[in-house]
Amino acid sequence: MTVWLIVFKSLRQHALSTIVTALSVALAGGLLMSVWSIKEQSDATFTGVNAGFDAVLGARGSKLQLVLNAIFNLEASPGNLAWSDFLDIQNNPNVELAVPLAVGDNYHGYRLVGTTPELFHKAEYAPGKHFELRPGGDWFDPGRREAVVGDFAARKMNLKVGDTFHPFHGLIFDEKNQHSETYVVVGVLKPSNTPADHVIWIPLAGVQRMSGHDPNAATDVSAVLVKLKAGSAIAGFQMDMMYNKQGNRLTFAWPIGRVTAELFDKISWFDRVLTLVSYFVALVAAGSILASIYNSINERRHELAILRALGARRATVFSAIVLEAATISALGMAAGFGIYIGLMAVAADIIRAETGVVLTPFAFNPVMLWAPAGFIALGALAGIVPAMKAYRTDVASSLTPHS
């Protein structure tokens, strides 16, 4: 009890430096936990996103580009493939579902993707989950200029059923490139928390035959989403072999999760740099604990001498200082959770806005246990140097003038 009283009193007497030091720990701890959590959640979430398909078939090129374009609606399409290629894979006995996609237009930066109704009716974007419409909406008619808008895109552009719009050519919005066709919004998707929320879905033929597009490519598609029949893992290998090793026209990106993981492998150096920065910030925070307590020992020498004169052992004084350092760390980490939640919320918002992928800021991650424990241990370690100084305090000379 006495040691805690000494710690509490000291923290209160040095409230300003306690707050400033605890804040530096909070920033370091919040940053470390956020970087760690975002890294792990992004890794798990992105590699888990596959829109309910096993593979993507596209023009010859990078598998990663193909997946980013067809699944995440990022990047440009590596090229087109002929309608016959779509029919070939659709008729493959190992394929349960093949859905063609065509890209090339946008509406105020939101991508228009041409597809067939099978995407909505047959595909499960997550196990057991089909796309659903908000009340009052309907799916587009493949023969009409109708659109179904993803939840995020609809909210951002305030699009609702009955609204009309003119698409713009290209994947990047340029107001000079407006197409003359008018599309009617017939439905808005309920949130799926997938990249599909960012897309304006129109009939496949809409993109293929949009004015200004190459008439020679009017039957081409940008990619085909492929779902293999259950238990057809070997078929995946066979098709990988057929398209990627034996063939030289097309690319078969399979399995989607492994292809996405390549992206994280490529940017893993960035994770390591961020983590290293976080560790460095943690060391700086520990240094600030050391400095603030160490500097306060001189002014507290008299008080420490009084405690010793009252019978406190050197070990008691030592442990009080170490405990004080650990307590500053603990207080900092408590505040660090607030910073963590704030940073995670901002990061999750940005990632969702950019990709449609949803991170969960409040989800448990082991870093929430080991980071606070590590910081408290680091704080206690930083407290050892000032504690040694307090330990060596000369009682007699620090008490009163001799008479």
Added chain:
Amino acid sequence: MPLLEIFQLKKTFVNPEGFDHEVVNVKQFTLDDKAQVALQGESGSGKTTFLHLIAGILRPDAGSITIAGRAMSGLNEPERDRLRATTIGYIFQTFNLLQGYTCLENVLLGMSFGPGIDKAFAEALLQRVGLGDRLKHYPRQLSIGQQQRVAVARALANKPKLVLADEPTGNLDHKNARKSVTLIREACRENGTALLLVSHDRETLSQFEQVREFEHINQVSPEEANL
């Protein structure tokens, strides 16, 4: 058997010029249980060092100190700390109250390293010295006289066998000094505690039946001690 026995006690410091400087050289000194003795001595005569040696705050270069049958020289530092925490109460000239602690907390600290926290006893002690309504006050919120009374309560908090008082009236006016000495003596008597008070103030010393010249006890002259 006396409560305090001192033989051949010596303490030397090294002065800034690097020369040894003897401050205490006491051949023999004893204090009986529950006795109240005042030591008269000039400033700089080594009285505080003498009290620090008795309290175990300083280690002597030679000689022995026995308190309540325990030889200080045979104890290591933690044991001396423990003996001080359980056997000795200390009243300092400048009171040495902890400024960030309330009156009650100051007194509680006085007992926490020794017999343990006894809040009711701490409150009773503050009540006894007339500060029952100042338990939650901080030292800065009290007059000098009141601060000294807190110091008295704290010195008695660990139910010591011996209270050492180092110029306890040095910061008080005559009227308060007299009251203060009366209070210290009464409180020690009520608690069955021996008192060894050092002072150079004749008014303070006049309140004691037993007054001894520190010069006669310490073989070092005040001029020498004060070098």
